[in-house]
Amino acid sequence: MDDVPRNIVQAESEAVIMSDVKIQVDKVYKIFGNRPADALAELKAGARKAEVLQKTGCIVGLRDIDFSIRRGETFVIMGLSGSGKSTLIRHFNRLIEPTAGRILVDGRNIMDMNAKELLALRRHGISMVFQRFGLLPHQTVLENTICGPILQGVSRRDAVALGMEQLELVGLKGFENRFPSQLSGGMQQRVGLARALATQAEVLLMDEAFSALDPLIKSDMQDQLKDIQARLKKTIIFITHDLDEALHLGDRIAILKDGELRQVGTGEEILFRPADDYVERFVRKVDLSRAMYAYEAFEKVPVLTEAEATVERSAALLCQHRGVIVSNGVAPRLLSRGVSAEALPTASVEAGVAIGQCFPLLAAADAILVTESGKPTGILTREMAFKALARSARADRMS
Numbered sequence: 001m002d003d004v005p006r007n008i009v010q011a012e013s014e015a016v017i018m019s020d021v022k023i024q025v026d027k028v029y030k031i032f033g034n035r036p037a038d039a040l041a042e043l044k045a046g047a048r049k050a051e052v053l054q055k056t057g058c059i060v061g062l063r064d065i066d067f068s069i070r071r072g073e074t075f076v077i078m079g080l081s082g083s084g085k086s087t088l089i090r091h092f093n094r095l096i097e098p099t100a101g102r103i104l105v106d107g108r109n110i111m112d113m114n115a116k117e118l119l120a121l122r123r124h125g126i127s128m129v130f131q132r133f134g135l136l137p138h139q140t141v142l143e144n145t146i147c148g149p150i151l152q153g154v155s156r157r158d159a160v161a162l163g164m165e166q167l168e169l170v171g172l173k174g175f176e177n178r179f180p181s182q183l184s185g186g187m188q189q190r191v192g193l194a195r196a197l198a199t200q201a202e203v204l205l206m207d208e209a210f211s212a213l214d215p216l217i218k219s220d221m222q223d224q225l226k227d228i229q230a231r232l233k234k235t236i237i238f239i240t241h242d243l244d245e246a247l248h249l250g251d252r253i254a255i256l257k258d259g260e261l262r263q264v265g266t267g268e269e270i271l272f273r274p275a276d277d278y279v280e281r282f283v284r285k286v287d288l289s290r291a292m293y294a295y296e297a298f299e300k301v302p303v304l305t306e307a308e309a310t311v312e313r314s315a316a317l318l319c320q321h322r323g324v325i326v327s328n329g330v331a332p333r334l335l336s337r338g339v340s341a342e343a344l345p346t347a348s349v350e351a352g353v354a355i356g357q358c359f360p361l362l363a364a365a366d367a368i369l370v371t372e373s374g375k376p377t378g379i380l381t382r383e384m385a386f387k388a389l390a391r392s393a394r395a396d397r398m399s
């Protein structure tokens with residue numbers, strides 16, 4: 001059994017302004033079983049999950065969970081199977097009620113809500129995307145998509161307009177009259193996402209929403225979710241047991257073990273400043289080359305047009321910088337120190353790609369161009385890529 005830090009890392013939470021908090025989880029305990037009071041007393045006396053089960057027959061779902069989720073962030077909850085992820089996320093719309101503690105949504109304790117307010121919260125405020133899609137098999141894609149707005153009392157005409165808009169957003173325009181069984185798993189999950197978006201809820205709960213999909217489809221869905229989030233700025237609570245997925249999607253990540261919160265932090269904090277041995281072991285298997293991106297390693301260099309790139313000007317800039325990009329708008333050239341003329345780059349990558357994806361290109365050339373929003377802005381050499389990985393590996397060892 002690991003030593004559990006009782007004061008879980010959320011130091012920066014002090015700095016969070018209240019209005020930035022969308023959901024606050026305040027010292028929440030969840031006990032399953034017939035003797036919750038006894039189990040709580042055991043927990044407060046320091047007993048572990050296994051001991052509590054042995055002494056009281058109760059299962060500890062969550063133990064003293066305390067953190068908040070900011071408006072507009074993608075907050076990932078991760079942990080192994082049985083760690084309490086689903087139990088936690090179901091508290092946010094009160095599908096599960098806490099044994100002790102409070103859940104505040106927009107500052108309001110949801111346990112104080114009456115039936116009408118709770119219904120409004122579930123219909124308008126928080127919407128859910130399920131792992132097994134949860135689509136109605138005998139209804140079309142469009143009908144499935146608009147069931148939220150229809151329940152909200154939106155007119156059919158407006159609901160259809162809204163539904164079509166969301167289907168377009170998730171790339172399913174033209175499929176609105178199909179039935180779920182006619183779609184692939186990935187497409188069905190897009191319908192699930194469109195349906196959740198059609199409620200126009202500010203909060204999306206996604207419990208292992210992509211876990212059942214094939215790796216390639218899963219990765220597409222992740223990218224699409226990121227695009228949608230960049231546009232809509234929802235508050236997304238995303239559960240996964242896949243660390244790569246968590247790092248890819250999460251602004252912040254919470255790590256649960258046996259119903260306890262071990263760390264809340266950015267991907268970088270989780271990777272390079274793990275709060276305890278458990279988190280460290282959890283993240284050790286991460287492939288750094290996939291968790292680091294070209295923008296963390298490349299260097300920006302001046303960009304000149306053909307006309308500007310006189311010999312004198314280029315030479316002067318090359319004294320100050322590693323390289324100069326000469327861009328005629330079509331095929332940018334690189335003038336670079338320390339890169340032989342034959343080895344000048346023809347390949348380029350966007351700054352957001354994982355460093356690992358640059359390796360095949362760097363095996364064929366000493367350097368590649370890095371583009372931001374399609375415009376060449378910098379250079380990535382083999383040396384830069386290796387140094388960035390080495391820096392991370394060092395930070396990892398020292399923490």
Ligand SMILES: Nc1ncnc2c1ncn2[C@@H]1O[C@H](COP(=O)(O)OP(=O)(O)O)[C@@H](O)[C@H]1O
Nearest residue numbers: 032059060061080081082083084085086087088
């Ligand atoms: N309704 C329930 N009754 C009893 N135990 C439950 C119930 N729901 C969850 N649990 C237990 O609570 C713990 C957390 O479960 P869960 O939240 O489903 O984990 P996860 O989603 O991380 O896999 C597990 O030990 C599980 O067996």
Ligand SMILES: [Mg+2]
Nearest residue numbers: 085086087208
């Ligand atoms: Mg679960």
